[in-house]
Amino acid sequence: MQDRKTPVTSPEELPQDRALRAGAQRLQEAVADLPLRYAPFFGRLAGMWSLSPEQVQRELARARDARGWRRTPLPGLRTFELAAGEAGASARLLSFDPGARFPKHRHRGREQLLVLEGAFVDAQGVATRAGESCTMAPGSEHELFISKQGRCVAAVAERGIELTGPLLRFANWLLP
Numbered sequence: 001m002q003d004r005k006t007p008v009t010s011p012e013e014l015p016q017d018r019a020l021r022a023g024a025q026r027l028q029e030a031v032a033d034l035p036l037r038y039a040p041f042f043g044r045l046a047g048m049w050s051l052s053p054e055q056v057q058r059e060l061a062r063a064r065d066a067r068g069w070r071r072t073p074l075p076g077l078r079t080f081e082l083a084a085g086e087a088g089a090s091a092r093l094l095s096f097d098p099g100a101r102f103p104k105h106r107h108r109g110r111e112q113l114l115v116l117e118g119a120f121v122d123a124q125g126v127a128t129r130a131g132e133s134c135t136m137a138p139g140s141e142h143e144l145f146i147s148k149q150g151r152c153v154a155a156v157a158e159r160g161i162e163l164t165g166p167l168l169r170f171a172n173w174l175l176p
Contacts, residue, residue: 035060038116041155044133048112048157049082049091059083063093076100076146089157096120096152102144109159111136118152120144 035057038045042053049056059082062068069078076097081090089109096102096118104123112135119129122142128134136142141164146152 034064040131041114041116044114045155048114048133048155050089050157051082051091069095074100074102077102089159091157092155094152094154094156096144096146096154098146098150098152099148100146100152102146103163104141104143104165105161106141106164107136107138107158107161109138111156111158111161113158114155116153116155118150119147120152120154121147 038060042056045051045056046053049059051059062083063080069080071078077100078095080093080095082092093116098118102120112133113128114133115128115130117130119127121127122144124142136158138159143165
């Protein structure tokens with residue numbers, strides 16, 4: 001009679017299990033990089049940026065090149081401008097360092113934002129996490145606090161902002 005606590009075979013003894021684990025590892029590595037990292041969001045990004053899903057994939061593939069990301073005057077924020085999008089709107093990716101703060105600002109037009117990874121909290125304590133989106137109306141004002149747990153990457157389509165905090169109003173000319 002066999003002891004029930006002793007497995008008949010261990011996973012290391014089965015070649016098909018080793019092959020399955022190796023395949024799963026290759027898949028994880030393939031989707032860890034752009035554009036496949038954000039594959040679940042292709043459809044939503046296409047609608048938000050007024051691009052086809054294929055164009056979204058091309059833009060995200062371009063974002064792999066670190067030279068395409070631009071530092072901003074705001075500490076902890078880098079931007080990646082998309083090559084196309086809806087007329088009159090800016091389409092971009094934003095990358096915030098953990099714990100960064102995006103200062104108080106007013107929206108000149110409607111803004112759509114989709115968090116691709118990480119999270120932020122606004123001044124009212126409302127958290128927006130990966131996979132969640134928010135829309136800001138023209139004239140609305142808020143500030144963002146990025147989670148200290150990790151960087152936050154967000155996709156945005158907007159029609160301009162102006163910094164409204166007392167110390168940063170002078171820096172509006174630096175914004176795109």
